[in-house]
Amino acid sequence: MMIPACRLVDLPRGEAHRLDIDPPVSVFHTEDGELFAIDDTCTHQDASLADGWLEGCEVECPLHASKFDLRTGAVDSPPAKLPVRTHEVVVEDGVIHVRLSAAAPNLPPCVAARLAGGSA
Numbered sequence: 001m002m003i004p005a006c007r008l009v010d011l012p013r014g015e016a017h018r019l020d021i022d023p024p025v026s027v028f029h030t031e032d033g034e035l036f037a038i039d040d041t042c043t044h045q046d047a048s049l050a051d052g053w054l055e056g057c058e059v060e061c062p063l064h065a066s067k068f069d070l071r072t073g074a075v076d077s078p079p080a081k082l083p084v085r086t087h088e089v090v091v092e093d094g095v096i097h098v099r100l101s102a103a104a105p106n107l108p109p110c111v112a113a114r115l116a117g118g119s120a
């Protein structure tokens, strides 16, 4: 499924844009002009990676400083252990779209329970 995120001109380099879907997805625009989309929720606990720090092709979680590679979703720095899911980014007519991955997300247990309708 392809979801429109925002216009490219509205997402400056060094910034992130969060899509409030379940689970939320964020698009990052690196200082080098590349675009990446990953699940917004850290795989360690319930923190928004869009609120973290973007450095090169890495984002640092604002809560406990895990680092994720935006290209692959891999964990570059603990305490997170599981990679974050990545999504394809497509720009059409100046609008950034996210093609959602069909893979299962690696959500922290508290968030997975909430999305499943249970109590966190």
Ligand code: FES
Residues within 6 Å of the ligand: 042, 043, 044, 045, 046, 047, 061, 062, 063, 064, 065, 066, 078, 079, 080
């Ligand atoms: S919530 Fe991201 S590292 Fe702990």
